[in-house]
Amino acid sequence: MGDFNQSVILETIRRSGEGLSRIELVDATGLSAQTVTNITRRLLDDGIIEEAGRTITGPGKPRTTLRLNADSRLSIGVHLDPAVMTFVLLDLSGSVIERTTKRTPANDPRRIIMAMSKAIDELIVRSGADRERIAGIGVATPGPLDSARGTVIDPPKLHTWHRVPLRDSLAEATGFPVTLEKDTTAAAVAELWTGSSPTHGSFLFVYLGIGIGTALVLNGEAVQGSSRNVGEVGHIIVDPDGPLCGCGKRGCVEVVCTPQAIVERAERAGIFADDRESSDAASVDERFTQLCARVAAGDADAAAVLDQAAQHLSVLISGMTNMLDVDRVVLGGPFWSRVEELYLRRLPELLDHQSATRAVRELPVSGTVVGDDVGAVGAGCVVLDEVLSPRASALFLGH
Known part of the structure; x- marks a missing residue:
């Protein structure tokens, strides 16, 4: 108590x-x-x-x-994305003191962990921070995770990552304690720490990265699930007539709503020549950026592709919000800022039309207050959150 x-x-x-x-x-x-x-x-x-x-x-x-005294404790947040790694140094208020990004090396886990360690050391040196004040490192990664062992298990787009002991390996390389968290859950924690909404509220966080994921906040706490892998929505069907997914079903989120799926739809529509040499995360990122730039420039065909993606995403969101009855929806992630204008214009109307409670209340939809670094900021906040935030579960008494 x-x-x-x-x-x-x-x-x-x-x-x-x-x-x-x-x-x-x-x-x-x-x-x-x-x-x-x-x-x-x-x-x-x-x-x-x-x-x-x-x-x-x-x-x-x-x-x-x-x-x-915000400078009294610091933390480091890392977001491991298949395309780009983001590193932030946070103070106790959750404010970013220093940040950097690095292109994610080829999928060899050892190279990636070495690159992480080097970038973390450079971040600390450049900031001039006292290492003694750093409480630890939080790493946000795509799931699934084995939280007990601190391993990352076969995440999408990191094809050689089979049960990689990321927590212990990075702790050994840096000398700091390391906490692993799913990127979606970390993003929700960042929203809790830096947002201005009531701490006792609830919201669904929709994470737009190379993959699509969700996180749930109830009564001011991020729900982690029994294995800390809540929010795996990649194989929920949102378009029954959509492309065939690797799971054997058609129209899953994975093959309809992700940046790669949107880029492939743009190529089929003739907006781009289908001349990409590979479908790796970096090439998808580049072409997705080009697509969004065309939308901003007034290209109607490109806008139609993104509009269809928004419609498919609304099917996922409405299914979850109708079931969970949350206060609001928040969207974010490394791909969010590029689609923010169109999605915030279309999603509220689409979700209202599909809402089971539209006669009772509106469902607010907003973008994250944290920006594209939400995964890394959230990972650093997870470290601070473990120590500083009140949890009702702390009041449960053992027998």
Whole structure:
């Protein structure tokens, strides 16, 4: 209970921005004045919070404002994408201090882990950060994951990654503790940490990367699932007449909604010559960027391809939101900014038409507040979240 109360106070101070007095913390948390005093004294001694001046609001002694000491703890977030690796250094507030991107090497896991370690070291050196203040490294990767063993198991587009012990290998290479998280779940955690919406709410996060995935937030916590692999939606059918998928079904998300599927549809429509030398992540990324640029320039045929992709994606989203009854939908990921304008124009109307609760309420749809780095930022926030955020599960008592 003591750890949970400390997390509640710290989270309340963190979300306040400018800080709160002890009396304001009592009002905001419902904890006793003695509990707030004891916990804030301990947080001050540990340097996690700091005094930020005094204010006079009426009779009596001035109130001391307590705010987060954001530089007291740092974390590193890494997003492993088949095309590009993103690295960020975060402070305790979740703000990005330093970032960099690197092209993902050929699929050999050893080369990729070595490249990760080198990029992390360069990031720390360039930022001038004290290594002692870095709580750990969070890595967001495509699933599925074996969380108990810290391994990545056959992720899409990383074809040689069969049970790669990424957690332990990167920890050995860098000297920092490493936490693995699915890229979709990490993105949802980033939205929780940096968003301004109520912490007790719920939302569906739709992740647009080389693959499509989802994450679910209920009562202010990211749902991870029993094996921490929630959100695998690649083989949900959204177009029964669509292309044949490797799973044997037609029209799965994997072959209809992903960037590769959209690029292939554009090639079949004659928007591009079908002259790509390969279907690797980098070439798909390049051609998808070209397609979106044509849409922005007013190419009606290119816009029709993206519009059809939005319609297919709405089938997936509406099926999930009708079942889960969440407050809102958030979209993000490394491919999001390129389709944001068209998708935000089309998806609300499409989802409203398919909503089972349209007579009761609207379903807000928005893009992530974090930007394209949402996976990496989320991975770094996962490290901070493990230590700092209050979890109701912490109150469960063992027998």
